[in-house]
Amino acid sequence: MAYYSTKTYGHERGLSAAFRQPRATHSHCSLLHGYALSFSFEFKANRLDDKNWVVDFGGLKELKDWLEDNFDHKTAVDATDPQVGLFIQMEEAGMIELRVFDDGVGCEKFAYYAWRAADVIVRDMTDGRCICTQCEVREHGANSAIYRHEPMLTTTSVDVIPNGVNA
Secondary structure (H helix, E strand, O other): OOEEEEEEEOOOOOEEEEEOOOOOOOOHHHOOEEEEEEEEEEEEEOOOOOOOOOOOHHHOHHHHHHHHHHHOOEEEEEOOOOOHHHHHHHHHOOOOOEEEEOOOOOHHHHHHHHHHHHHHHHHHHOOOOEEEEEEEEEEEOOEEEEEEOOOOOOOOOOOEOOOOOEO
């Protein structure tokens, strides 16, 4: 039996982050732009704690702090951005608070980074009883991205129907 609970951050006012995707060719996303990001997490446990909770939300201050430190009034840049040096100069001049991400930026990447942070934090605080199964990041009401942690399917994990069509 599995139990699930969810927690959101930033839905009231958002975490104001600016970023750009320098490889974007069909949109404004190659330009520095910002969103009030919000984050939603799903947690899972096979058994509840002594309070009958999946996770004690009061114990997630570390996650809230991590989100604010990385996204609230921050400029997020890919380490491979051709202009990363200019962003570093802007931070040194006191113009921005810079966060350089080694593996890319964007809503999908932010969902992955936040999931990874939440999973480490919640596993630690519950002695492994609880995990984070997914994180959804919203740029605004029309756009979001979800990172869902699930094992990748392999040819050995796909059921084969007798007529040879894979399920």
